Amino acid sequence: MSDTNRINAENLHAGYDTQDIVKSISCTFASGTFTGIIGPNGSGKTTLLRAFSRVIPSSGILELDGKDVRDYTPAEFGMALGFVPQDEGRPFSYTVLQVVLMARYARTSRFAALTPDDYARCHRALDETGVAHLADRSIRTLSGGEWQRVLIARALAQDTNVLLLDEPTSHLDLAHQSDILTLMCDLAASGATIIGVFHDLNLAALYCDRLIMIRNGQMVADGTPAQVLTPEKIRNVYGADVVTSCHPATGRTFLMPVKTTNGNVSHLKSLHIQVISGGGSGAGLLHFLAGRGLSLSAGILATTDTDYVTATALGIPCIPVLPFSQISAHALENLKVMLAQADKIVLSVHPVGAGNLPVLLALRDVDPARIIIHLPEGREFASYDFAKGTAAAAYQNLCAAGALCTSTYNGILRLLSPIINGD
Amino acid sequence: MTRTISIIIGLTITAIVTIVLCTFTGPAGFGIPSAGHGTADIVGGIRLPRVLAAFFVGASLAVAGAVMQALFKNPMADPYILGTSSGGALGASVAIVFVGGLFVPIFAWAGAVIAILIVWSIASRRGIISVETLLLTGIAVSFFFSAIVSFLITISGENVHQIVFWLMGGFWNASASDAILSACILVPAGLLLFFMGRDLNALSLGEETAAHLGIDAARARWSVLGGSTLLVASAVSIAGSIGFVGLVTPHIVRMLLGPDNRVVIPACVIAGGILLVISDTLTRTFFSDLPVGIITAFIGAPFFIWLIYQRGNVK
Numbered sequence: 001m002s003d004t005n006r007i008n009a010e011n012l013h014a015g016y017d018t019q020d021i022v023k024s025i026s027c028t029f030a031s032g033t034f035t036g037i038i039g040p041n042g043s044g045k046t047t048l049l050r051a052f053s054r055v056i057p058s059s060g061i062l063e064l065d066g067k068d069v070r071d072y073t074p075a076e077f078g079m080a081l082g083f084v085p086q087d088e089g090r091p092f093s094y095t096v097l098q099v100v101l102m103a104r105y106a107r108t109s110r111f112a113a114l115t116p117d118d119y120a121r122c123h124r125a126l127d128e129t130g131v132a133h134l135a136d137r138s139i140r141t142l143s144g145g146e147w148q149r150v151l152i153a154r155a156l157a158q159d160t161n162v163l164l165l166d167e168p169t170s171h172l173d174l175a176h177q178s179d180i181l182t183l184m185c186d187l188a189a190s191g192a193t194i195i196g197v198f199h200d201l202n203l204a205a206l207y208c209d210r211l212i213m214i215r216n217g218q219m220v221a222d223g224t225p226a227q228v229l230t231p232e233k234i235r236n237v238y239g240a241d242v243v244t245s246c247h248p249a250t251g252r253t254f255l256m257p258v259k260t261t262n263g264n265v266s267h268l269k270s271l272h273i274q275v276i277s278g279g280g281s282g283a284g285l286l287h288f289l290a291g292r293g294l295s296l297s298a299g300i301l302a303t304t305d306t307d308y309v310t311a312t313a314l315g316i317p318c319i320p321v322l323p324f325s326q327i328s329a330h331a332l333e334n335l336k337v338m339l340a341q342a343d344k345i346v347l348s349v350h351p352v353g354a355g356n357l358p359v360l361l362a363l364r365d366v367d368p369a370r371i372i373i374h375l376p377e378g379r380e381f382a383s384y385d386f387a388k389g390t391a392a393a394a395y396q397n398l399c400a401a402g403a404l405c406t407s408t409y410n411g412i413l414r415l416l417s418p419i420i421n422g423d
Numbered sequence: 424m425t426r427t428i429s430i431i432i433g434l435t436i437t438a439i440v441t442i443v444l445c446t447f448t449g450p451a452g453f454g455i456p457s458a459g460h461g462t463a464d465i466v467g468g469i470r471l472p473r474v475l476a477a478f479f480v481g482a483s484l485a486v487a488g489a490v491m492q493a494l495f496k497n498p499m500a501d502p503y504i505l506g507t508s509s510g511g512a513l514g515a516s517v518a519i520v521f522v523g524g525l526f527v528p529i530f531a532w533a534g535a536v537i538a539i540l541i542v543w544s545i546a547s548r549r550g551i552i553s554v555e556t557l558l559l560t561g562i563a564v565s566f567f568f569s570a571i572v573s574f575l576i577t578i579s580g581e582n583v584h585q586i587v588f589w590l591m592g593g594f595w596n597a598s599a600s601d602a603i604l605s606a607c608i609l610v611p612a613g614l615l616l617f618f619m620g621r622d623l624n625a626l627s628l629g630e631e632t633a634a635h636l637g638i639d640a641a642r643a644r645w646s647v648l649g650g651s652t653l654l655v656a657s658a659v660s661i662a663g664s665i666g667f668v669g670l671v672t673p674h675i676v677r678m679l680l681g682p683d684n685r686v687v688i689p690a691c692v693i694a695g696g697i698l699l700v701i702s703d704t705l706t707r708t709f710f711s712d713l714p715v716g717i718i719t720a721f722i723g724a725p726f727f728i729w730l731i732y733q734r735g736n737v738k
Contacts, residue, residue, distance in 0.1 A: 055631045078637015085632070091496045092627055092682035099628070105621050106637025158636070 004031050006162050006193040007052060007064055014051035014058035015217075021047040022058070023217040029195060031161065034188040036198045036208035038228075040238050044217035045197040046086075049164050052195070053083045064162065078106030081162045082155035086170060087148070093138040096150050100126060103157035125157040126150075128183060130176065144171035152180060163187065165196035169203065181207040205229055205253045213237055225253040243313045258290050258314055268416055269293055274342035276359065280306035281350035285374065288409045289346075290314045297338055300331050300359055327358055335359065339366055344416055347403070349375045349395065353386035360394045371403035372415045427686055430679055434693040438478070441697050445704040446474050468599075476597035477703040477715075478696035479605035480662050481672075482613070483654040485695020488669030489676070489687050490616050490651050493627040494644065495554055498677075502655045502669035505561035505648075509568035510538020511659030515589045516575040519582050527589070528601075532660035538564055539652045554630065554644075591714030592663035594703050601661045608657040612650040613692055619646050620685030627682070665716045667723025668699050674730050 007029040015021040021044045029035055037045045051058040054069045054077065062069050064080055072080065082103075103125070104118040126132040129149040139147065148171045155163055165184070169177040185207055188194045198204035204211055205225035213221040213228050215237045221228040234242045240257055247254035273289065275282050276299040283306045289296055298318035301308040311318045319334050321327060339345060345366060352360050363371065373395070375381070385392040399405055404415050446466060487502035495504065503509075514534020518527045542564050546556040576586055616623075622643035625633035633640040658665070672695040673687060680686050702718045710718070 050631075053635060055634050074634065074639040075637045078635065081635075083631075083635040085629075085635075088628055088632055089496055090628075091498055092493075092677070094624070094628075094682050098624075098681070098683060102621070102625050102628075102636050105625065110618055110621060154636075 004065075005029065006031050007195075008061065008066075009052070009063075010061035012048075012051060012058055012060040012062055014047060014056055016047075016056065021217050022051055024060075025214070025217070025219050027212060027219065027222065029162075029193050031193050032188055032191050033210060034184055034194040034196070034208050035210045035212060036196055036204035036225075037212050037214065038198050038201060038204055039214040043214050043237075045214060046166055047217070048214065049083075049166055049195065049197055053081060053164055075106045078158060078160075080160055081164065082158040082160040084148075084152050084155045084163070084165045084168050086166045087144070088151060090139050090142075090147070093140050095136050096126070096131060096139055096142070097122065097135040099139055099150060100154045100157050103154045103159075106158070121159065122153075122157045125153040128156060129153040130179060145173060145176060148172060149176065149180065161191070162193045163195070165194065167197050167199060170199070177203065201229060201234075201255050205255070206247075206250055229253050229255055243315065245313050256313065258287070268413070269295070271295065271343045271416065272297070272341065273416070274338055274345045275299065275348060276345060276363070277301075277307050277348035278305060278350040278352075278356055278359075282307040282348040283310040285346065285348050285409060285412075286310050286314060286316060289412075290316065292413070297342070299338070300327055300335055300356070324355075326355065332358055332362060336362060336365070339363070343370070345371045346412055347371055347373045347398070349373060349379070349381065349384055351384050351386055352391035352394070357387050357391060357394070360391060363398060364394075368398060368401035368403040371398060372412055373398060373403050373405045374409075374412055375405060375407055377407040427680055431686075431690060431693070434690060434697070438693045438697050441700050442474055442478060445700050446471050448704055448708055472599040472602045473594050473597040473703070473707075474700055475602040476605060476661060477594050477699045479602060479609050480594075480658045480665070481668050481695040481697070481699025482692040483605060483609050483658045483695075484665065484669035484699070485672035485676075485691035486609075486613055486616060486688055487651040487654040487658075488695075489673035489684065489691045490619075490623060490647050491669075492673055493623040493684055494647050495558055496627055496629065497558075498674065499670075500558075501666075502651065502658075503565075503664060503666075504558065505542050505652075506538035506564040506568060507535040507652065507655040507659055508664035509565040509572065511535040511656065511664060512572045512590055513538075513568045513575075515663070516572050516579070516586050519585050519589070520575050520579045524582070524585065528660040531589075531663075532656050534568075535656035535659045536652065538568060539648075539656075543648070588714055589663045590716075592665035592716030592719075593706075593712070593714040594662055595712060597661065605657050605661055608653050609692070612653045613688065615646060615650045617685065617688045619643055619650075620683070620688055623647060623684040624682075627684070663714075663716065665699070665719055667719045667727065668695055668702075671723045671727055671730070672698055674727075 005028040010026045012025045013020045013023055025048060037048060039045050047056065050056045051062070064072070100122040101114060101118065103122065104114050108114055108118065123132065126135055129152045131146060131149045131153060134142065134146060139150065142150065148168070152168060169180055172180060181203065184194045184196070208225065210223065211225050211228040212219060213233065220237055221233055229244055231242055231244055234240060234255065242255045242257050244253055244255050272295045274297050275286060277285065278301065282298065286296065286298060286307065287310060296316045298307065298311040298316050300319045300321055301311060302323040303320050304323040308318065308320060319331050321331055339362065347363065381392040381395040406412055406415055449470060484502050491500045491502055491504055492498050511531040511534050514530035514532070515527050518525065518530035542557065542560045546553070546560040576583055579586055622633065622638050625636050625638045626640065626643055630640045633643065672691055676687050676690040676694050680690055702722070703715045706713045706715050706718050
């Protein structure tokens, strides 16, 4: 059972009027799998899903459990495939239970009443999506997230082997997102075929065992999240720059966008900026500056430091050293070369003890006018001193020598600007 | 469930009481008129057919309104939304102006059905019909037919009075055969729509939803359109276009019993009948037999505004 193909599409075309939105897609979906369909806005994700659920006409081969979907009677189809729309109009005040009971219409004659079993199944579905307490409420009084969970409960109560979800978590809060998607994983584990359209790529990567990426109605990638969610593919398909990594808490592929277009810093793009940080103080700063497209390098960073993880993920060069060890003379020499090459140096104030004091002292040899110090609002140099006053003194001396100080990231951008104007 | 059943039973009793009381009510006061001979004929031969015709027409309009609202996913839809009333008005006007007032009900019936057929054929493409297109086409065809009716009124000369009265709707000429005819259409069409109740429930959440739930959406749509067209055409041919009964009754019923169409449809038969019988009795008793459409609009419009206001306040 676990290897049967539930849905089989070959050379599938579908669309509206005369225009094909889905073009020549071929894929199969086995039982016991949870597949995510991803792609940019307007790429045809939802159209593909609607072609599968045959609410729009399609051409090409499209089989459900080995039978052409167009050969199913409406009731047979309602027992074989469930569909959760993104949203649904609520013109009338049905109760939640009334709406979920509609899932059982396909299994009941129009001249017969629903059985206690039907009611039990619907109550169980309400329970599974966490809306059992809303059973007697009017659907018009529900929030968007509650309504979405009712729609999911209705599809569950259809008791179908195949479940199609169109952005099933778009209205859900964090806890309910994971509840619903875990439920879908469990259903897949017990043999169901789940196909969902996702905008949130991290969510898709976290729960789906397979992703299909489409662009302009055509399949461009099909595989595990790690195979599909590569920075190259994301750039090609979404036109966005991301870094990918394996998330430490989940072990799943994780994406982070890095570059945002920001016109008002374009004049800074010719600058090379050296960031000196440590103990996680520079992670946010590196991401902020990298996101504005600036050329960056990081300083000496222990490989256990969050700053090191960030710099590596963003592809920013740095000088890695072993944690809890003395900084070698070699590393210090490398740093001095980097300092000399940088147009500007941003010093993110960080805890300094005997071990990393040499880095701070190396800045004495740099023209203070090239240094910008970032000290968070309400903090003092003394609170970063773990070297019996010498570190605080070193910070103070840089300020006294003429290094500029700011407490915000945007302040750094402002301080970076004048040198271009001045030149 | 018990609440639903007791409300339906209560409505049924109210309907029977209303029919009996209204049959014995007239300009001469309550009871069997004592003066003159042939008084029993007034009650049995004139009032009873009129009361029953009003009941069946009210029931037909209310049921048609309820199913149109479900089909169009719009609680503001009314039974005339697809051009039936303007089609009926055109048919009746043609009969009055060109045929000397003969066969008005037949012409009105034909006009109503022709209007719907035109709307259907314009709105359907390649066998597929979209509810939104249907709605817009209905509005366009209504305006077109109304324009022709207005033109006929301007050239009708002395017949203008007759057309205008017909347009406002009433039961002056309601006969026993009218009552029987409307019952003969109400029973099968009402049963058809009642058994399409759950399809209507699913359709009222959207055609695609209905399809996903295993409902034959296309068949349901055609049956609902067919059934309601028969109901509205028969109502229009007997009593002209009486407004607001078909719009307001389903709302009252849903407020009492919820939106499940398997309950709403039978309840609309009773409630729509009661409302129109009472309105018609009011007009023939107290308002020298004004067109009943004036009474229903006079009561229905403020009530409807109150409903819209409520809708804004209460979810």
